[in-house]
Amino acid sequence: MKQFIKTSLLVGGILLAQTFQAVQAGDGDKLRAALDGATPLIEDLKYLTDKIGGRPMGSKANERAVDWIASRLRDAGLAVTTPSFDLPRNWIAGQAHATVTSSSFSFEPTFVPRVYSASTDGDVTANIVDIGLGTEEDFARVGDAVEGAFALVHTPVLTDKAGLAGLFSEYTQSYHAKARAAAAGAKGIIYVSSRPKGLMMRHVSVKAFDNTLITATIDRENGLRIQRGIKAGEAVTMTANIKADDTKGGQARNVIAEILGSERPDEIIIIGAHMDSHDLGTGALDNGTNTSIVMDMARQIKASGIVPKRTIRFALWNGEEYGLLGSGAYVAAHMDQMNNHIVSITHDIGGGRINGYLVNGGAGLLEETNRAMDVINDRGPFANFVVPIVGTDNYDFMMYGVPNLVASQEDATYASNYHAQSDTFDKVDLVQLKKNAAIAGHTVLHFANSAWRGTRATAAEIASMVEANSLHPSMDSFGLLDAWRRGERGLNPDPVD
Ligand SMILES: [Zn+2]
Structure with a gap:
């Protein structure tokens, strides 16, 4: 995660009322019990960080991580692909x-x-x-x-x-x-x-x-x-x-696993975390924690026999640290399916408690996210905010108008270890990691089973979002602004040559 959030939005706002209500019975409970129980979540994080280690895009460790994640998910019975994509530069x-x-x-x-x-x-x-x-x-x-x-x-x-x-x-x-x-x-x-x-x-x-x-x-x-x-x-x-x-070109691979929906299989909820990391540390907080959570969620949904109404795609993105490359390549390759991507969810802020979601994408999304969190409010308090995030894997979804959420997490030990030699397994609060898995799993399942459906933002709405939130410096910082201005990455009503 690397981006600019309006700090006032994080510290301001009103916490959601912790209404006393019965937790929805059924699949949500089942998944929560499974994720709270004994799972290989921590074992996976330890393997990814201690055994594979730092996994920058283009490295042998990165290739090894892709193969290992894919085989873990296949072993859990999921349909898995590892589509490759071209790199603008391979450093x-x-x-x-x-x-x-x-x-x-x-x-x-x-x-x-x-x-x-x-x-x-x-x-x-x-x-x-x-x-x-x-x-x-x-x-x-x-x-x-x-x-x-x-x-x-x-x-x-x-x-x-x-x-x-x-x-x-x-x-x-x-x-x-x-x-x-x-x-x-x-x-x-x-x-x-x-x-x-x-x-x-x-x-x-x-x-x-x-x-x-x-x-x-x-x-x-x-x-x-x-x-x-x-x-x-x-x-x-x-x-x-x-x-x-620093040769031009080359390729890297994402890992995409899928559970087909029972009622609306062509409607997709995509939950992603980037699996690549920088190389001085072992990428534990950024982003081994959330990689392991997405893997565990996929495995436990499958193992519990839960069949969501919509299709859930579990994405372990590559090349996030190098310019949001894997998620960008996915969006480009699935452009004809973007209308059917109901919501894209990204987890990328370490190991602190998930305290809500940063929400972007039109009428009703905030309310629906509030409803999702309400069901698991004993793990709260949660507060969701409307804020467009630049700097992690929701970006290309957002810029093509797909409703998107980014998990907000408490600071914990994220900042001092960020991209540093010290970003290692021992910095992770393992008790909180388990709790976060249940919150994340619950949220994904909520959107997969909900009747709610938003609308895609238009090019004009995206341009006014960029303007109103002054996103230009952060977009420019990650090499995204010129491409958007040219209409090559993101919808732009008025592209320039
Ligand atoms: Zn990250």
Whole structure:
């Protein structure tokens, strides 16, 4: 999960009244009992993270994860396919190092290129210019000096207390700093790690697969040391060497499992979580937790003999971290079925308690989601909000007008471990994981059995949603804005060439 939410919407609003009502008898209860009982949920998460480990798109571990998930779901009796899709760019991390030098020091910081960073042809040496937080005032202060230089960007420490709000402000800050540095002709952009004590992470570059700049993170302590040197008046240079395997093209695979509906088999509820991860940690919170939940939900629905009225598709998306590629490819490949996709549900915010859904998609969807949560309100409180999310796998559904939900989760340990070496199995609250599986399963089954059916948003409605919510920077950040403007990814009433 990587996106911008209007924080006010998360903290404001009114919690749903916890009405006292009998939980609907029948399949919902059955599924809940199954998911609450002994299942391989935790075993699966442990295997995916400890045995397979970090699984960035294009890696052997990613291929292994796809095959393992598919075989686990086949063993559970589901119909499974692993459709492949073409990649706009296939970036695989390789060797990278940097040396920082001034008249008084020389040292090697920990240096991690962001995904889609440009590689260097051998060593590249340039001055480092401290652009602070990368605000307009910061750029006014440094003037022309940033041209041809490495722009060093500072970032506040991202703690669990800062949570998702802190994460989104880091994204916004990186985006604007990068846009200004690129406009000023910087040779590259170097972010100081937002996690102290040497903890490193790998993010995707701003503009994702459209990025052309050298883009990397250095450890916080050495970043601060460079800043002190520059402040003291020293000229500081950096020699960087990045060698990524960055061949154009290639393919990756999603995993799609299906349970056919009994009454309206052509109507589809799609529940997805991305199975890929960045490579420094093992992708436990992002997004092994929700991958395991989707797998367990599919398995327990099947094992309980529950037959939903509508078809349920369970999607383990690939390439989310690299530009929402797997879900985007699915939507493109199923464009003629989008009218029959009743709702798309995405889970991608870690291991904290599910506290509701972020809802996008026209009249009645919020009310129907409220009804879904009401049935399981003893696991609440829940609060659902209308908010369009950019930055996870609901995106292409949303931009083609399909009603969509993204699970909202409490911050827990998500932010401090986000994309970092420390995103490992031990950070996951396993008791909460079980509870989340039941909430998620209940919600999916509710929409599969409900008579509710929304309408797809039109191109004009999508354009006004983008405008009204100022989604442009976040779309641009993930390489999505230009494609939408051209009418190539998402409905656009007025595409430009
Ligand atoms: Zn994620």
